[in-house]
Amino acid sequence: MEQFVDNLALGFSTALSLKNIGLCFLGCLVGTLIGVLPGVGPIATIAMLLPVTFGIDPTGALIMLAGIYYGAQYGGSTTAILVNIPGEATSVVTTLDGHQMARQGRAGVALGIAAIGSFIAGSIATLVIAALGAPLTKLALLFGPAEYFSLMVMGLVFAVVLARGSLPKAIAMIVVGLLLSTVGTDLETGQERLTFGIAELSDGVDFAVLAMGIFGFAEIIRNLENPETRDVVRGKIGRLLPSKEDFKQALPPILRGTGLGAVLGILPGNGAVLGPFASYTLEKKIAKEPSRFGRGAIEGIAGPEAANNAGAQTAFIPLLTLGIPPNAVMALMVGAMTIHGIIPGPQVVTKNPQLFWGMIASMWVGNLMLLIINLPLVGLWVRLLKVPYSLLYPAILLFCCIGIYSINNSTSDVIFTAFFGLVGYALLKFGYEPAPLLLGFVLGKLMEEKLRQALILSRGSFATFVERPVSGGLLLVAAIMLVIALLPAIRKGRDEVFTE
Amino acid sequence: MAPDQTGDQSVPHAARGTQDIAAGLFLIAVALIAFWQAKGLPLGTLRSMGAGMLPTALAVLLGAFGIAIALIGALRPGVAFERWSFRGLLFVLGSIITFALTVRLFGLVVAGPLTMLIAGAADPQTNWKHTLIFSVVLTAFCILLFKVALRLPIPVITFL
Numbered sequence: 001m002e003q004f005v006d007n008l009a010l011g012f013s014t015a016l017s018l019k020n021i022g023l024c025f026l027g028c029l030v031g032t033l034i035g036v037l038p039g040v041g042p043i044a045t046i047a048m049l050l051p052v053t054f055g056i057d058p059t060g061a062l063i064m065l066a067g068i069y070y071g072a073q074y075g076g077s078t079t080a081i082l083v084n085i086p087g088e089a090t091s092v093v094t095t096l097d098g099h100q101m102a103r104q105g106r107a108g109v110a111l112g113i114a115a116i117g118s119f120i121a122g123s124i125a126t127l128v129i130a131a132l133g134a135p136l137t138k139l140a141l142l143f144g145p146a147e148y149f150s151l152m153v154m155g156l157v158f159a160v161v162l163a164r165g166s167l168p169k170a171i172a173m174i175v176v177g178l179l180l181s182t183v184g185t186d187l188e189t190g191q192e193r194l195t196f197g198i199a200e201l202s203d204g205v206d207f208a209v210l211a212m213g214i215f216g217f218a219e220i221i222r223n224l225e226n227p228e229t230r231d232v233v234r235g236k237i238g239r240l241l242p243s244k245e246d247f248k249q250a251l252p253p254i255l256r257g258t259g260l261g262a263v264l265g266i267l268p269g270n271g272a273v274l275g276p277f278a279s280y281t282l283e284k285k286i287a288k289e290p291s292r293f294g295r296g297a298i299e300g301i302a303g304p305e306a307a308n309n310a311g312a313q314t315a316f317i318p319l320l321t322l323g324i325p326p327n328a329v330m331a332l333m334v335g336a337m338t339i340h341g342i343i344p345g346p347q348v349v350t351k352n353p354q355l356f357w358g359m360i361a362s363m364w365v366g367n368l369m370l371l372i373i374n375l376p377l378v379g380l381w382v383r384l385l386k387v388p389y390s391l392l393y394p395a396i397l398l399f400c401c402i403g404i405y406s407i408n409n410s411t412s413d414v415i416f417t418a419f420f421g422l423v424g425y426a427l428l429k430f431g432y433e434p435a436p437l438l439l440g441f442v443l444g445k446l447m448e449e450k451l452r453q454a455l456i457l458s459r460g461s462f463a464t465f466v467e468r469p470v471s472g473g474l475l476l477v478a479a480i481m482l483v484i485a486l487l488p489a490i491r492k493g494r495d496e497v498f499t500e
Numbered sequence: 501m502a503p504d505q506t507g508d509q510s511v512p513h514a515a516r517g518t519q520d521i522a523a524g525l526f527l528i529a530v531a532l533i534a535f536w537q538a539k540g541l542p543l544g545t546l547r548s549m550g551a552g553m554l555p556t557a558l559a560v561l562l563g564a565f566g567i568a569i570a571l572i573g574a575l576r577p578g579v580a581f582e583r584w585s586f587r588g589l590l591f592v593l594g595s596i597i598t599f600a601l602t603v604r605l606f607g608l609v610v611a612g613p614l615t616m617l618i619a620g621a622a623d624p625q626t627n628w629k630h631t632l633i634f635s636v637v638l639t640a641f642c643i644l645l646f647k648v649a650l651r652l653p654i655p656v657i658t659f660l
Contacts, residue, residue, distance in 0.1 A: 168569055179530075193552070193555055221592050224587075397616070398642065415600045429519075429581075429584060431520070455546050456548065
């Protein structure tokens with residue numbers, strides 16, 4: 001307990017330095033600014049803003065990125081409530097009752113309760129992370145190469161099972177990601193692999209280039225296909241602060257949503273996405289008048305928004321303790337850490353306690369910041385939502401180009417990004433989800449390293465992965481998950497969860 | 501996590517999953533390219549893996565998935581292959597490549613507005629007057645932000 005307090009104190013002393021508060025604020029602000037744009041989800045937002053953080057020290061950069069992430073999440077909710085366009089899968093649920101409330105002239109209260117619910121959820125989730133962080137890292141330090149490899153396999157399997165769409169297609173995307181990670185000079189033998197003789201590829205595919213192309217540019221092209229029909233709420237936003245009654249009605253769903261979201265968020269894969277859905281279903285089930293849902297029930301926003309934010313935050317747990325990103329956003333965080341020379345994993349907490357605890361404390365600061373930024377700035381977001389897409393996307397493109405160019409002052413990086421934009425667009429058209437690709441890409445190098453180490457130790461025998469109890473157990477869990485996902489009954493249920 | 505890309509309500513269905521057939525063929529092509537590139541690399545043994553082991557193994561695995569996905573598409577009714585928006589592809593990617601080609605040659609003063617104007621052509625709803633004014637304003641803003649404030653070494657004007 002004492003250690004817990006000490007750790008948090010260290011974290012807050014880092015996060016509350018003037019510079020880091022500033023970065024957190026800036027991150028939240030630009031994150032919301034981009035996240036509010038319809039059709040730009042958190043992944044695209046982070047991918048686009050990644051280059052901005054490269055000039056900053058690692059702790060500051062990660063604090064800013066986390067701020068961008070929360071900002072983007074909240075921006076997505078704002079869009080969901082005001083325009084009825086979910087910026088991302090997790091805010092689909094928010095559109096149901098949020099937009100109805102907005103139509104009834106209660107947009108302000110909807111936005112307010114979303115911000116307050118997110119803040120409460122974020123505060124609780126921060127404590128959960130702080131409490132689980134240290135023990136889990138100790139556990140991870142006992143892992144050998146075989147265990148690590150199996151853990152990553154399990155993480156990828158979870159990612160596939162909990163993702164939307166076809167299972168074989170998701171696995172295929174992971175394989176493509178792994179394949180892309182082998183491009184460049186082989187670390188052990190120094191030989192160049194899959195470089196097509198292009199000198200710029202000998203360092204491998206740049207993470208920011210891949211992410212910006214596949215998530216940023218591909219999404220812009222995709223959005224252009226659908227002619228815009230935007231239904232920005234006209235009329236008054238109304239008062240922002242919920243009344244005492246509203247708050248009383250919303251508090252229990254917020255707490256239940258926080259619990260659900262926090263637990264689901266830790267799961268590898270898109271666990272965080274399930275949180276809002278689960279929370280909405282739960283609230284509707286236990287409500288006295290379920291018919292109010294879909295017609296502007298405040299519980300229908302409070303619960304899912306809290307679940308969303310709690311899940312978004314506990315998703316950091318596998319990343320910070322085990323070094324395994326549970327979803328594409330966390331994969332982007334891994335990329336950002338690696339660029340700053342930090343290899344995510346259990347060693348971060350011992351080698352870089354300031355960074356580790358500073359980031360955790362900054363999560364709480366970031367949530368507070370969002371509450372402060374968003375309530376007074378709602379008017380600005382509403383105005384921004386009225387700017388037509390045809391004017392916005394050329395600006396986004398220019399920003400992205402400058403960002404990519406600035407990473408290495410390289411024009412070839414810009415051209416590679418355009419190429420990955422084409423690839424990303426093709427993947428969307430073929431019905432592939434790009435998120436597993438990014439996960440495979442991020443984990444690829446580490447997986448290959450651990451695989452090689454494990455096979456050297458076992459003298460070339462694959463049996464080592466099954467024979468070592470922890471490694472075997474992890475693989476067994478992965479296998480069971482895969483089998484369950486393939487059972488027809490469950491598959492149908494899974495499809496329903498994602499299409500509802 | 502990504503926004504709803506499938507447009508759930510109105511997925512066009514077809515007698516055969518032409519989308520899956522195309523998706524499978526795409527994977528097979530990627531697998532063949534990777535296999536060809538990894539061909540000269542030593543495989544090594546399991547005990548000490550060579551540089552080519554993993555890429556080759558992944559390429560084979562990917563090819564197998566490609567065949568399976570294409571077969572699923574060919575044998576079962578499924579989602580129809582969607583039309584590609586070549587206008588969007590051409591002008592969005594064209595504007596990015598234009599940026600890459602002009603930023604060193606002329607500097608941001610030219611590359612900025614040029615990129616935004618070419619990108620503007622991707623959307624039929626573009627209001628050219630607005631985009632033109634906005635591109636000049638935004639370029640000026642970018643110069644102030646990236647060059648003056650953040651001091652990134654990005655060329656601003658190279659021809660004067």
